[in-house]
Amino acid sequence: MKAWVAPRYGPPEVLELQELPDPQPGRGEAVVQVRAIGLNFADCAARMGVYPRVPRPPFVPGMEVAGDVVAVGEEAEPSLVGARVAAVPIFAGHAEAVRVPVSHLRPLPAGVDYVTAAALAVTGITADHGLRTVGRLRPGERVVITAAAGGVGTMAVQMAAAAGAQVVAVASTPAKRELAARLGASATYGYEEYATAVQGGVDVIFDSVGGRLFRTGWRALRGDGRYILFGFAAAVGPRRVRWLRSVWELASMGVVIPALLVSPCRTLAGFNLSLVPHLAAEMHERFDRLLAAIQGGTLRAVVGTTVPFAELPRAHALLQGRGSVGKVVVTVP
Ligand SMILES: NC(=O)c1ccc[n+]([C@@H]2O[C@H](COP(=O)([O-])OP(=O)(O)OC[C@H]3O[C@@H](n4cnc5c(N)ncnc54)[C@H](OP(=O)(O)O)[C@@H]3O)[C@@H](O)[C@H]2O)c1
Structure with missing residues (x-):
């Protein structure tokens, strides 16, 4: 099979298309013939060597795919063979085939195509977990969503609006802000203007950018x-991690003193779903809810760009360079 290998950590152009042995399923695993690859910002971080638990090069990045199960190992349900599935291998998914633990895949109903399926799991589950479970977002509350026109952002805007929240979308360009407004945001701002616009009046901030934005957002919380x-994302440049900039962005976040969280009754929370595998059963429920919403027409996977497998590094460059809108999906022939 062909796979995009990172022979070393680096910018998008380090990726090399190589012929590798076909994967064989281990115990409790399935092999998925990949039909569509959902690109995630985490794939760019993995390629640059800054994602948690990233393998040493050479390795194949790739967090999320959709395709067909072609083989299963011991202790995996044989009837899975032939199933159309969405799968989250975390790494190794930038390939024509990938091995995945069966706990990391979910069968797809008829009518949900591979491109939609590849755009759904990571973005949708992240937005759902972050807004509902961690953020405890309630109807009527005001929520700020940064990178609102991105993969996770487009899901989060729709979910928050559907939950009856007042959505403030923050994004870098007018086109991105217009998309967020079409998806249900009631107000949209650029990064520089949002903090003054919402001063003292925000219930939840759902932020994947961090850095100096944190400080202004923290002050704006009710x-x-x-x-x-x-x-x-503030740490990342179009091709590389900006280390000096990251240090400055980190320093600009300031210091949170735990005792001072008490009187203003504020919560600061962080999460990385790929590091909490014990949530797998819950993830299945969340994914099934997402599928139901897609089928019921109350949620849509916003796929801004599809890129053929042969041009996968271009998809990385587009996402990391802030050129993408919605999700970038790579189609595999
Ligand atoms: N913790 C978790 O479990 C988890 C899970 C999934 C994703 N994430 C995080 O969620 C974020 C969104 O992921 P995604 O895959 O859906 O990506 P995405 O939002 O489609 O793309 C990243 C967006 O971040 C914004 N951004 C701000 N500063 C940036 C910078 N310096 N360089 C590049 N982009 C910058 C850009 O939007 P603007 O141009 O509008 O600023 C860009 O489009 C990422 O930060 C990712 O690491 C976390």
Whole structure:
């Protein structure tokens, strides 16, 4: 099979298309013939060597795919063979086939195509977990969503609006802000203007950018406000991690003194779903809810760009360079 290998950590162009042995399923695993690859910011971080538990090079990045189960190992349900599935291998998914623990895949109903399926799991589960479970978002509350026109952002805007929240979307360009408004945001801002616009009046901030944005957002929280931090895109340049900039962005976040969380009744929370595998059963429920919402027409996977497998590094460059809108999906012939 062909796979995109990172022979060393680096920018998008380090990726090399190589012929590798076909994967064989181990105990409790399935092999998925990949039909679509959902690209995630985490894949860019893995390629640069800054994602938690990233393998040493050479390795194949790739967090999320959709395709067909072609083989299963011992202790895996044989009837899975032939099933159309969405799967989250975390690494190794930038390939024509990938081995996945069966706990990391979910069968797809008829009518949900591979491109939609590849755009759904990581973005949708992250938004659902962050807003509902961690953020405890309630109807009528005001929520700020940063990178609102991205993969996770487009899901989060729709879910928060559907939950009856007042959605403030933050994104870098007018086109991105217009998309967020079409998806249900009631107000949209650029990064520089949002903090003054919402001063003192926010219940939940759902932020994957971090850095100096955190400080202004933290000040804008109401009593019982919840700041959910789930990424640090501010550290990243279009091709590489900007180390000096990251240090400055980290320093600009300031210091949170635990005792001072008490009186303003504020919550600061962070999560990385790929590091909490014990939530797998819950993830299945969340994914099934997402599928039901897609089928019922109350949620849509916003796929801004599809890129053929042969051009996968271009998809990485687009996502990391802030050129993408919605999800970037790579189609595999
Ligand atoms: N913790 C978790 O479990 C978890 C799970 C999934 C994703 N995430 C995080 O959620 C974020 C969104 O992931 P995604 O895959 O859906 O990506 P995405 O939102 O489609 O793309 C990243 C977006 O971040 C914004 N951004 C701000 N500063 C940036 C910078 N310096 N470089 C690049 N982009 C920057 C850009 O939007 P603007 O141009 O509008 O600023 C860009 O489009 C990422 O930070 C990712 O690491 C976390």
